[in-house]
Amino acid sequence: MGKTSRITIFATALMASTTWAVYAQDASKAIKIVLPEQPANLEPCGTIITNVGQILSQNVTEALTVIDAKTGLPQPKLATEWTRVDDTTWRFKIRPGVKFQNGKDLTAEAVAFSIKRMTGGTMTCNNMAKFGDRKIEATPVDALTLDIKSDRPEPIMPTLLSVVMVVSPDTPVDKPVNDPVGTGPFKLASFDTQSVALERFDGYWGAKPVIEKANYVWRSESSIRAAMVETGEADLTPSIAIQDATNSETDFAYLNSETTAIRIDMSKPPLNDLRIRKALNLAIDWEGLTQLFGDDVKRASQMAVPGINGHDETLKPWESDPAQAAALVAEAKAAGVPVDSEITLIGRNGIYPNGGEAMEAMVAMWREAGLNVKLTMLDVADWIRYLQKPYPEERGATLLQMQHDNNKGDAAFTIPIFYRSTGQYATVSDPALDKEIDTALATSGEDRAKDFKMIFAKARNDVVADIPMYHMIGYTRVGKRLDWHPDITTNSEIPLANIQLKN
């Protein structure tokens, strides 16, 4: 070996053994979070997008209210209290002494500006999706009092306002921004193609967070993200795959807000027959299917997760009974239902881990029950045509693989979409059910929860418009120096102020 070669090898080894310090985290109050995806922008109106919300929500920007992860009820944030003035008007008291990160005061005018910016229609605002077709108008009463009027009675206005991020009135109204200014405990330090950096905002109105700086990077590979936390390169990563959650000390399973299901198109034979829809639920070997998703998932009986106002804990998931499923199919056949007609199960590629395998297994089980089901897997852009109205006219009898997210505390974000005749994802058309839903949406308090539970029970037992599968589990790896646990809100926000350092 020549001298040059020896020097090269020595230099490489030296470099490799000494440079680790550059990327390993020290024991300071700075943390690194590795996300699965780069945020497209840092627009506060897009915080319902996971990778935007996990950076901005509760860190840089705040809303008037925040949803309690345990109760699902709205709690004060930038609003200290609220009252319902009449059926369509709510009055909010704005927290005094709050400043934006640019030094300006938070006022009722500033909140009204943020609402107008979101609802104005001059730019694409993802958070507006939570409002559906509701129209709202904000009018300042005085410096710290704001009236919000809706075009219809809205008992859950404080819940809805948890998605309206309040931004400085200097924010442009006609385009998404990458330099948001809010009232949160952290302000944006930098944003480029490789990272986002936040630093503590000393003028924050609330308790001072322990963390001083947070750096966000992104890696799409789950195994790499898990390795980064394991080696100390990063401190926290959400949404790792089940096969990477191998360390019980650092990997936390938590019930996220997603519910998986198969939607049944009730308008097409043979799926318009109640016996067939029940048979579809009974034919599944649920115990076997659960093995695809791990032991931590929870069988679902309805489309909203526990903790959501209106979720009925007493409602039981469908049991597995292939014999009864086959009997129901035979009975329907005898009654003239065209059970041999082809039913297409439309799956979505990559919708959740092992989603394709689950669909293949379910098709085999339905075939055994005597139904003629075939599987078609589509990419999201094609799949979405079958998810939303107007559905393709040539579609035939279809079952649709889907996953529904509701972390907003109320079944109003689920029930009208799936079970009202005009619902975006509905295949049900039942005026009596529509009336019950409208009544439930207009009520509040315990009556509201009771009405929603009745509707979920009706959807489960009498309508059978879907095949609820599982309330899904997310896995988050948290580095050993952090004291923090994920919860149902982790898919939409990671509040840095809640993270403590051990020792």
Add this chain to the structure above:
Amino acid sequence: MLSYIGRRASHSIISVLGLLALVFFLTRLTGDPSSLFLPLDSTLEARQAFARLHGFDQPIHWQFLNYLRDLVSLDFGQSVRQNRSAMEIALEAFPQTLKLAFVAMALAIALAIVAGSIAATRPGGFFDRIVSLVSLTGASAPDFWIAIVGILVFAVSFDLLPTSGTGSLAHWIMPVFVLALRPFGLLVQVVRGTMLSALSAPYIKTARAKGLRRKEIIFGHALRNSLLPVITVAGDLTAGLVNGAVIVETVFGWPGIGKLMIDAIILRDFAVVQSTILVTATAIFVLNICIDLLYAVLDPRIRY
């Protein structure tokens, strides 16, 4: 020479324009992107408003004419996802890929030439067998597997290198080696094959008869005459890497153009797809012209 470059450049411009037209229509055939950019529970009105805002509601031929009109003024369109110039995004990512590709190819070519030449001097010998084993492994092992195993061994188990990312020299080591492995595997076989035939040529026997040293015969005479096929293959491999080392960029979190292009295709960010293809196509055309010129430098019989 200059007229040759001019001719090649003009042909290239026509090809690039044809490619852009093809990409424009093929991407639009995949459907309306508004369904991918808005939340699943957005209203139909919101989707229609989004399509109007970005011109997706217009007939495709109008969209194409607008695109051509903007191209004339060097406006390559806005990324719907990032809401900024698509070309700016592509040009931010491209240098990262270019640097990685050239370092990896330089390493692969240098190692392949040395290893292939030495292996060819004793076909069937110990060194030849080792080189063949390594080259076949390198050429056939999947990039993502090598990359993940590399991370598990060097980053997780031995804590010698970072798992991913950029920032220090250490961040380059794994991506470069993973990326260089396949080109090395292919090139070393090409070098070995061409060197074997060169070393049995009459002019090498003459050189030996004249008493030239072995090193001078191998690297001064045989290698130079064996390089043309090596350059052809190396050029092709370099073009592949310049086009985006998608797997390596994805696994190592390298902010290059390959991952950008794939993400843009999946998300139907049409302007970014078009801009990344324009940038990489231009780079490949320039690379091909450089390779043609290199032929002339290495082989005096070739004149343009």
